[in-house]
Amino acid sequence: MATLRLTKHNTAMLTSAMTLVNAISADAIVLLLEGATDWQRLAELMAKNEFEKPLIVAVDSIEELDGASEAGLKPVALNKEKAPLLERLQHALLEAAADEFIKPNDEIVAIYGGFTSGRLDSISHLKLDERMRRLTTRDLQSLESSVPLKTMKVVVDLAVQIGVEGREGKPVGALFVVGDTRSVLKHASDSGVDPFRGYNKKARNLFDAKVQEDAKEISQLDGAFLISADGTIERSRQMLEVLHEDLNMSKGLGSRHWAAAAITRRTKAVAIVVSQSTGTVRLYQNGFLKMQIEPMDKGIKWQEISFKPPSASGDD
Numbered sequence: 001m002a003t004l005r006l007t008k009h010n011t012a013m014l015t016s017a018m019t020l021v022n023a024i025s026a027d028a029i030v031l032l033l034e035g036a037t038d039w040q041r042l043a044e045l046m047a048k049n050e051f052e053k054p055l056i057v058a059v060d061s062i063e064e065l066d067g068a069s070e071a072g073l074k075p076v077a078l079n080k081e082k083a084p085l086l087e088r089l090q091h092a093l094l095e096a097a098a099d100e101f102i103k104p105n106d107e108i109v110a111i112y113g114g115f116t117s118g119r120l121d122s123i124s125h126l127k128l129d130e131r132m133r134r135l136t137t138r139d140l141q142s143l144e145s146s147v148p149l150k151t152m153k154v155v156v157d158l159a160v161q162i163g164v165e166g167r168e169g170k171p172v173g174a175l176f177v178v179g180d181t182r183s184v185l186k187h188a189s190d191s192g193v194d195p196f197r198g199y200n201k202k203a204r205n206l207f208d209a210k211v212q213e214d215a216k217e218i219s220q221l222d223g224a225f226l227i228s229a230d231g232t233i234e235r236s237r238q239m240l241e242v243l244h245e246d247l248n249m250s251k252g253l254g255s256r257h258w259a260a261a262a263i264t265r266r267t268k269a270v271a272i273v274v275s276q277s278t279g280t281v282r283l284y285q286n287g288f289l290k291m292q293i294e295p296m297d298k299g300i301k302w303q304e305i306s307f308k309p310p311s312a313s314g315d316d
Ligand SMILES: Nc1ncnc2c1ncn2[C@@H]1O[C@H](COP(=O)(O)OP(=O)(O)OP(=O)(O)O)[C@@H](O)[C@H]1O
Pocket: 173, 174, 175, 221, 222, 223, 224, 238, 239, 240, 241, 252, 253, 254, 255, 256, 257, 258, 259, 274, 275, 276, 277, 278
């Protein structure tokens, strides 16, 4: 990947971004890069400009961020090399919020090469509240209690892609049940031949881009994916049989959503559903809708859902 040289031009752009942050009382800079840069020199540039706010450096792979933290920068790994600029920027903001480098209401100055590789040519002033509505760290962390955050993110990203892209020009829905697989299996049965059965763990791990593509193909078939906390597809094409009667669901949601909510009521799993009709991704935990993500053509927009807590009588 191209490393960024701190040329006279790039240095001047970075200095301008720092000046802008201070002038408008913004909260942080997000520097979106295609590869590493001289982290130490970047830190020196901050010191020279007396810039004391967080400078988040977002690069695709974690290896390229070697030394960034030690230099006093805030590193974020994207793993989105081929994604469009806007999606990478959005992802950088989500990751930075999840790592608590920034807060959901912060104002950010983003700096990146929008037109030419290796040349910082664009500076944007973003209000996070507008940018990503309300993805709060609290939401992510509350989900992390049963499943590691990185597994949640990989499944959510995949679900969003399925919702946006569909398959072969047709909309596709999907259901991922993540974590507590042993309990979930007690409520699951094959709805057809499971294409993942018999493959070794590595060939079933959703952190692998090829496995993600396979999962997108299989999402066209009936049934749910059961994913373990480490991101392994334990089963696919599973029909879930769970009682629905004590759930409080929005009107218009069909059996896939009911199954998703119900399984999280009975187990400690988190369910992530892609609606075939709208592409909307919903996350259920403990039988409740916790988050809803409306897909957009470019990037994702996160929304927090306010849901009615169960009444004291348990009549929910
Ligand atoms: N209990 C279940 N377990 C696993 N998958 C299910 C279950 N019920 C439904 N599905 C899957 O959901 C698909 C669509 O069902 P349905 O249209 O009722 O769902 P929905 O909630 O309205 O979702 P969508 O918005 O995607 O249409 C089914 O073809 C099946 O693959």
